[in-house]
Amino acid sequence: MLFDEEYLKRLQKLKLDLSRILKSGFQGQHRSSMAGSGMEFNDFRAYIPGDDYRYIDWNLYSRLGRLFIKLFQEEKEFLFYLLIDQSQSMSFGQPSKIQVALKLAGALGYIGLSNYDRIGASLFNTGLDETFKPGRGQDKIHAYLQFLENNMNTAGETDLNRVLDYLSYQYKKPGTVIILSDFLDEKGYQKGLRSLADKDWNIFIIQVLTPEEIDPQIEGDIRIVDIETEKKTNINIDQDALSSYRKKVDNFRNELQSFALHYDIKYIFYKTDIDFEDLILKLIKNKLII
Amino acid sequence: MEFANFTSIYFLTSLILIILFYIIKGRQNSVYISAVFLWEDIQQQKKKKRPRFKFRPRPLMFLQMLIVALIVLGLMQPYFTGTRAAEENVVIIIDKSASMQAEDAAPDRFSRAKMMASSYIEDMDSNISAALIGAGSQPTVLSELTSDHGLVQEKLADLTVSDTELNYQKTAELAHSYLDEGRGRIVFFTDGNFPESEIEETNILNNIEFRLIGEPIGNIAITEIKLAPTSAGANEFQLFVEFSNYYDTLQEIPYVIRSPEMVFVDDTFTIQGGEKEQKVYNLNLEERTPLIVELMIDDTLKLDNRAYAVGGRSRDIFVLIAGEQSNYLERALLLQPGVRLFYREEPDDDLNYDDYDLVIFNEYDPQNDIEGKVVYIDTLPPEIDLDDISAGDEFPVEAFFWEQHHPLLRDINPDDLRIYENPAPLIIEEKDVIIRGRQAPLLAVSEEKIILNFALTESNFPLLPSFPVFFYNVLDMFFQERIYPEYSQIRSGETFNFGRTVPGNVVDIMGPTGEIYSIEEQTEVFTRTDKTGIYQAVINDNSHDYFAVNLLSQQESDLRNTGLNLEEDQINDLEDSTDTAESRINLWPLTVILALIVLPAEWLLYARNGNGV
Structure with missing residues (x-):
């Protein structure tokens, strides 16, 4: 069971820790300057045919003999969207990357829902797969965690460009998207991230890799098989090869980080042997996520 | 270090297979990783540098080779030989078989064996536990393992020789069972007069040290005796005797054949070295006459110079006829030897059928089922039912x-049989039916019950010559050991079956030297037959019967075999009383344990290599 009693206790504690951090100087509310049908009254304007007559101020009409509409200040629909990679490569590692990513997503969602933020989530491989429709309020926490729990299985290849493109078209209003993935997609991720960034999405990418992927412990004549594509390559892995591989992985991470920097995307690297609570607290303290 | 199975070394060739496997198949060790594209450039560069085949010895390969080598070493069964510590158990066996009565080792081999054993026990360290076994036709444990050497000495002193053959194999097995997982010593004081085949069959010889008594020597023996009735008359018997000369030279042998009362033959014959002489005599013997054949010579083993037989008929058979009187039946039974006949026309309720050896119900329905041997004539045992169909024979x-x-049908022709009534339609198993009419069984046998399914008065059976023959066959089938004298003759150590005792009677058996053994009621066998001679069964009504016990064993009588079948290194002299012996320490369990220790290391390494990126 992914979200057991112990996990939930840790989330509670994490929430308390966060409140303490927030009280010490972080602002936790997000207010929009756009007028709308929110609860707080803002101003009046002249009635135009087609306006919602429920908002006509009849007291003012009796005094002035003209129709005015009450305007309210809308609380911003602050959307947090979590995108979790569930391609086959996420099954790698002990614990697997998908398990770690889901725990992290669970914690982030929990904090968001506790804070009355609007939280949505999707799992993806070549397309968006299962989706948790955006909602808010603490009463959604259970359903949210259940959704993640039910989607632990990994399958298929990754197609980040396609998925991120789709997301940018799906949601007209930009929000915050947190992408949890290993980004091990041979086809790249640049196009998708760019299209989200172009539409003013506030993007966080959390690259999840296992220690074995960063520093493999294999040696000898080996046939390596891609877990997603089943592509096979025979290779003699010696210390030279391992050193080259490590360099290659560093470059891959650096490329992603540079790209993120260029597009004002926040990049977070997450090695699966790090505890998710520590990561979240660190992110918040460093004002990466709030 | 030595190897019990050195040929298993050829399995080491399998190591070559492992090396070949690493040369040929090594490259195909598949490992799943999350992204091959990160490796592709590296693989391209390596390809340029790498030769097509390259053997790279790896720790995993060496571990696997080590495991195979340890298994092969285990298969080769390595062992060390060494000397055992003196504190191990010692099992002492004294051969008490007939040949131990030979007098070539003064005063005789058995006494010498006891002296040697006694001396051996005296010399033993006090911390050594010893057991004592007497070895005859059946090995007997005289003393369980104990460090009380005084007790063992007492038991040894009480041990007496028997007139039986030695059962070497059983003795060896019994002694071996006293060793703690094969460790310890078995010291066998014997003349070694047992066949080579028995030694070969007993694969535990390694644990046995022989202390040999006696030398190969000549002997004369009676090796066969048979007494059988002849057709010449009721008391006419034929005696067959075989004499064996176990000397290498011609021997002149005076002998007598006698009963306790009279001498039948007193003669001399000569017999070539290593030959046998067989003789047949016709004798007229009264009922149950003990007969002794005796060689009047003074050789090394005197026991086998005598052989015994019992002539004449066995004791009477008590037959009860219950129901209709029948002269034919009575005469037919009285014609049979040893039958004592009783009648009950209307049997009382308190009649004890167990007092009779055979009960014949003639046209009389018994109320209850009767135990024992019964003949039903025109009546049925209570447990047999009738079919409801009509027998309907013409x-x-x-x-x-x-x-x-x-x-039952020996010398009988049922073709002559005619019955003038409907036989009862018995429900009886077909296998039990001996004679069947068209519609119903006529004669059936069920366990100890014989059913004649018709009235004698309504058939011609009593008029046929085969009628008394039929009852002879009945008695022959039920009481065969009481009619022929050869059933009164057994070899020493064998069990004598004297049949069902008459209930209420106590039987005592008197052995050849006058010792009395009381037999419990209902017991039918007597096992204390380890002395040769004439045994007398005494029943409390003063009737008595005899049976003869003989050695008749070439194994025991041919003293030329003494110790011949033992290897020199199996024989220890009396002087050699050091408390050490060769032992074998097997190493194969150690190699197996080592292989099991290496196996997890191999597995760990394999698992580590198998977990890729």
Whole structure:
């Protein structure tokens, strides 16, 4: 069971820790300057045919003999969207990357829902797969965690460009998207991230890799098989090869980080042997996520 | 270090297979990783540098080779030989078989063996536990393992020789069972007069040290005796005797054949070295006459110079006829030897049928089922039912089918049988039917019960010559050991079966030297037959019967075999009383344990290599 009693206790504690951090100087509310049908009254304007007559101020009409509409200040629909990679490569590692990513997503969602933020989530491989429709309020926490729990299985290849493109078209209003993935997609991720960034999405990418992927412990004549594509390559892995591989992985991470920097995307690297609570607290303290 | 199975070394060739496997298949060790594209450039660069085949010895390969080598070493069964510590158990066996009565080792081999054993026990360290076994036809444990050497000495002093053959194999097995997982010593004081084949069959010889007594020497023996009735008359018997000369030279042998009362033959014959002489005598013997054949010579082993037989008929058979009187039946039974006949026309309730050896119900329905041997004539045992169909045979009823070779029908032709009434339609298993009419069984046998399914008065059976023959066959089948004298003759150590005792009677058996053994009621066998001679069974009504016990054993009588079948290194002299012996320490369990220790290391390494990126 992914979200057991112990996990939930840790989330509670994490929430308390966060409140303490927030009280010490972080602002936790997000207010929009756009007028709308929110609860707080803002101003009046002249009635135009087609306006919602429920908002006509009849007291003012009796005094002035003209129709005015009450305007309210809308609380911003602050959307947090979590995108979790569930391609086959996420099954790698002990614990697997998908398990770690889901725990992290669970914690982030929990904090968001506790804070009355609007939280949505999707799992993806070549397309968006299962989706948790955006909602808010603490009463959604259970359903949210259940959704993640039910989607632990990994399958298929990754197609980040396609998925991120789709997301940018799906949601007209930009929000915050947190992408949890290993980004091990041979086809790249640049196009998708760019299209989200172009539409003013506030993007966080959390690259999840296992220690074995960063520093493999294999040696000898080996046939390596891609877990997603089943592509096979025979290779003699010696210390030279391992050193080259490590360099290659560093470059891959650096490329992603540079790209993120260029597009004002926040990049977070997450090695699966790090505890998710520590990561979240660190992110918040460093004002990466709030 | 030595190897019990050195040829298993050829399995080491499998190491070559492992090396070949690493050369040929090594490259195909598949590992799943999350992204091959990160490796592709590296693989391209390596390809340029790498030769097509390259053997790279790896720790995993060496571990696997080590495991195989350890297994092969285990298969080769390595062992060390060494000397055992003196504190191990010692099992002392004294051969008490007939040949130990040979007097070549003064005063005789058995006494010498006891002296040697006693001396051996005296010399033993006090911390050594010893057991004592007497070895005859059946090995007997005289003392369980104990460090009380005084007790063992007492038991040894009480041990007496028997007139039986030695059962070497059973003795060796019993002694071996006293060793703790094969460790310890078995010291066998014997003349080694047992066949080579028995030694070969007993694969535990390694644990046995022989202390040999006696030398190969010549001997004369009676090796066969048979007494059988002849057709010449009721008391006419034929005696067959075989004499064996176990000397290498011609021997002149005076001998007598006698009963306690009279001498039948007193003669001398000569016999070539290593030859046998067989003789046949016709004798007229009264009922149950003990007979002794005796060689009047003074050789090394005197026991086998005598052989015994019992002539004449066995004791009477008590037969009760219950129901209709029948002269034919009575005469037919009185013609049989040893039958004592009783009648009950209307049996009382308190009649004890167990007092009779055979009960014949003639046209009389018994109320209860009767235990023991019963003949039902025109009546049925209570447990047999009748079919509700009519037997419906046409008169006279004839035998339609019969079991020609059944012992009850010996010298009988059922074809002559005619029955003038309907036989009862018995419900009886077909296998029990001996003679069948067209519709119903006529004669059936069920365990100890014989059913004649017709009235004698309504058939011609009593008029046929085969009628008394039939009852002879009945008695022969039920009481065969009481009619022929050869059943009164056994070899020493064998069990004598004297049949069902008459209830209420106590039987005492008197052995050849006058010792009395009381037999419990209902016991039918006597096992204390380890002395040769004439045994007398005394029943409390003063009737008595005899049986003869003989050695008749070439194994025991041919003293030329003494110790011949033992290897020199199996024989220790009396002087050699050091408390050490060769032992074998097997190493194969160690190699197996080592292989099991290496195995997890191999597995760990394999698992580590198998977990890729």
